[in-house]
Amino acid sequence: MASIIGIAISSSRWGRRWLVRDFTHHQSILGAWIAGNLVLIAAAGRHLLSRGESDAAAVVAIMAAISLLILCLSMLALQRRPQSNTRPRRFLAVGAHPDDVELACGATIAKLIDSGHEVRIVVMSQGESGGHAPRRIQEARHGARYLGAQSHTVHSFCDTRLSENSNLMVATIEEEIAAFEPDVVLTHSATDIHQDHEAVHRAVMRAGRRLPSILCFESPSVSKDFSPDFFVDVENYTDVKVEAIKLHADQRNKPYMTRTRIESMANFRGNQVKQQRAEGFEVMRLVSTTVGDF
Structure with missing residues (x-):
């Protein structure tokens, strides 16, 4: 039906x-x-x-x-919503630009939320260098709301120059961590060749130095050195990810925003772990009882 x-x-x-x-x-x-x-x-x-x-x-x-x-x-x-046998956990996703989180792990976030976990999305810049900032902020809110995130914040650090505000970013992320008390943090990889993505990775690692679990997601700009060792089965959530990314219409002409590209990557990562579709993450550190059943 x-x-x-x-x-x-x-x-x-x-x-x-x-x-x-x-x-x-x-x-x-x-x-x-x-x-x-x-x-x-x-x-x-x-x-x-x-x-x-x-x-x-x-x-x-x-x-x-x-x-x-x-x-x-x-x-x-x-009844389409999966049920989790573990207690609800808190996941903090930190991205550099308004569409980064959806592009990298939108399917995983949707699955976590539908499994009863709580997700907060934090964006460090308004993406003004690559688009229209007010529009991108609004689209980021729509994307987070569509995925079901319980809260969403867009900060105003200078797009393309995040590394110049490293200490301030660390302090801001520390405040987010103190307020939310996440069990797991999701953020950019150190292998990402985009300078803002790398800067956010370093800021999160410093701000989250006492956290037990940090995973790095795969953005379109990771280098060949990105090597995921943790995977989430997202067979039933790729369409959700595609629709969330479509909400970022300001960036619709970017080649990595297409359904074909998104599905291809999900198929590729799924094949690596003998699933239909998956999203891959690099483990910085991970306590297995913290993540529970995705």
Whole structure:
């Protein structure tokens, strides 16, 4: 049934996003059910006013049946969410630019959130050198909200010159860590050839020097030296990642923003660990009981 609905709304990107992602969250389920009932009540009221009380029982019965159908469909959508057998953990994802986190580990983040974990996304610059800063900030918020992140912050360190503010970045990330108390931090790799990405990696390693678990994600600008040794199965979350990246329309002309590129990388990493699709991470250090079941 889901595939039929997906085909029916394939011409609407917002329709796809709503069905694939937003509708699977509790608040959307409740909102859809309440909204549907309000519409039904209004329609029933107009009908009763025009037809008289003789049709009241039939209208109420029809309204109740439709309301139950809406609720059943909503709960069916909710069952798509995987359940985790571990206690909820906190994951802090730190990127240099507004689209970095989605590009590198958007599927993993979506899976973590749907498994009941809490994710906070922190972006160190507004991406003003590579695009329109106000637009990119808004798109970053939309992307984080679409993935389901509980919170999202965009800082204003100078794009392309993050290394010049190393100490300030370390202090800022330390504040984020102190406030959020993450179990795991996700950030850029030291093998990344983009100067901002490398600067953020170094700042996170310094700020998180007392944290037990830090993983480095794979951005489009990593060098051949990037060597993942931890993988997350994201077979059911690649489409979510693609749709989240589409929200960064300011960067849509970049070659690494395409569905083909994103799916190819997921297939490549999946093949390395004998899965359909995966995202790879370098382990700086990792306590296995901290990450739990992805």
